[in-house]
Amino acid sequence: MRSAGRVAAAIEVLFDVLERRRPVADGVRDWGLSHRFAGSGDRAAVGNLVYDALRWRRSSAWRADDEAARGVVLATLRWRWGIGPADLARLADEAHGPGALNDAERAMLEADRLADAPDDVRADVPDWLAPALEDNFGEEWVAECAALAARAPIDLRVNTLKSDRPRVLSTLARWGAEPIPVSPVGVRLPPRAGWERAPNVTHMDVYQRGHVEVQDAGSQAAALMVLAHPGEQVLDLCAGAGGKTLAIAAQMDNRGQVHATDADQGQLAPIYERLRRAGVRNVQVHRAGADLSALERRMDKVLVDAPCSGSGTWRRRPDTKWRLSEEAIARREAEQAAALDDARRYVRPGGALVYVTCSVLPQENEAQVAAFLDRAADFTLTSTADAWAEVAGEAAPKPWSAEGLMMTMTPAATGTDGFFVAVLKRDG
Structure with missing residues (x-):
């Protein structure tokens, strides 16, 4: 044509x-x-x-x-x-x-x-969302939203169970591969322009052999900020297709146990093949609705990658920006609160609950954490700054953060999709 x-x-x-x-x-x-x-x-x-x-x-x-x-x-x-x-x-x-x-x-x-x-037009967002976005980003909100409207790169996570970043960078050098500053295991293929076709990574040998997974750098960083250590017990409560589960398993070097489940069995379907391809052996998948009572108060870390508006992924799914509604966000808010209440049962005393969304809307992020802390007197909000420094390094771009506590990664600030992370520790 x-x-x-x-x-x-x-x-x-x-x-x-x-x-x-x-x-x-x-x-x-x-x-x-x-x-x-x-x-x-x-x-x-x-x-x-x-x-x-x-x-x-x-x-x-x-x-x-x-x-x-x-x-x-x-x-x-x-x-x-x-x-x-x-x-x-x-x-x-x-x-x-x-x-x-x-x-x-x-x-x-x-x-x-x-x-x-008007600002909401230059930001390329629905007008009814402008107040929430301005509340989150202040004077920078138009620039932040404009960055969310740009083309996204292809981000890959190196599977350290099978390979390392220098080797993958060499393999993908012809595509302009470069290391991602905010993830020690991240490799980026820059976005193409105009009509130019992006490479189909999933057809490449480096993917087929399980050396890499397609995963945005923000998602990689959020998973690594769980700070899962070999030998620990970790629960990924909203595992979906398993992207963060696989990242955590590799972070634990296949030692210890990762329990993965999701409320939607269909969302879990791809995880089995992904685990096999990646050579992961320390993940136990629990079907949707399975009895997890044996895990209560025993998990060192619980990850809640909560269902959300997906506003942080508008670069990759721009159509969802225009189909989003206030009613849909309200439903997500209810699901988020329920997921947090469910997750607290599994955290051992002294353990951590890590709340993550791919949203940049404060009602799904900071407001949810504040409401949860009102309900859960035995949990305390802890700083994400130390975890960020451990994962990304001191020289990495800094996410949006209030006093080093809850943080929001964005395309403009960190070169990632929009991701929110909060870490809550159970007293004891």
Whole structure:
């Protein structure tokens, strides 16, 4: 496909995603299935443009003075991809392209209107979320949210049970691999630009042999901040597909015991193959709803990677930003409180409960911790600064933190997805 056809396809997919409020991954996949002539490179290119249009949906709609898919895509190409007005006009008029530009579109491509936009438009967030984000980041909130709208790199965690970072960096050197400052086991492949296709890491030998896992640097750091030691007993209560479980198992060098479970059995399904590929032997998976009473008050560390809005992952899942609702956040808040109350049963006296979300919203983070401490008089909030220094090192970028206590990692501050971490110690 030529570029003109790719643009027309992106407009078609974006219209479908916005009109039906469906996940963008489903929209891109279904378009590929119904357009068999499109090769894998074409599908990736169309996906790139659709995802970017969603990342910058509000600012592009403002620039275009048009919230429809066509206006958003054209403004994204002009002001984010840097394609000039004359080139865009030629591209639009080509065979299989989106059709000739009208006078309003030509004018939009000549003059950038974004400087006059409200803060929530420049931040590319829904207007109703602006107060919470401003509360969390103060004067930096627009810059922080703008960073959450950029393309994300591919972050990998080196599985130290099978390899080491220098070896993986050498293997992936052709892709521009570089060490990640906030994770001692992190390797990053920088994001591609425009139509360029990102490497498919899961098809590479280094992945198939279990030397690396795909995991954002923030998720890596959060898992490592559990500070699990060989021989300890650790419970990952909301394990999902097992990314943090695997990181903790490697941190423990396959010694001790990691118990992994999740309220959703479907979420747990991939963990078994991932454990096998990684060579992990110290993880016991408990099915959803299993009786865990034998673990009560016996765990050295309990990790609660709580269900949340996912606002910290908007770089990778930009469509969720526009489907999020106040009702959905309220449901997540209830689930978070229940998970924390459940987790406290398993922490031994003197042990630690580590609360993590991939959210940047204070109602899911600091407010949840404060409410839990009101209910759990035997728990004390401890500093995350020491754990951060031990994991990331003194020279690493610093996350958002109040007096070294609870912390929030972000793309702008730490070069990661948005992750919140709080460590609570049980008295005794």
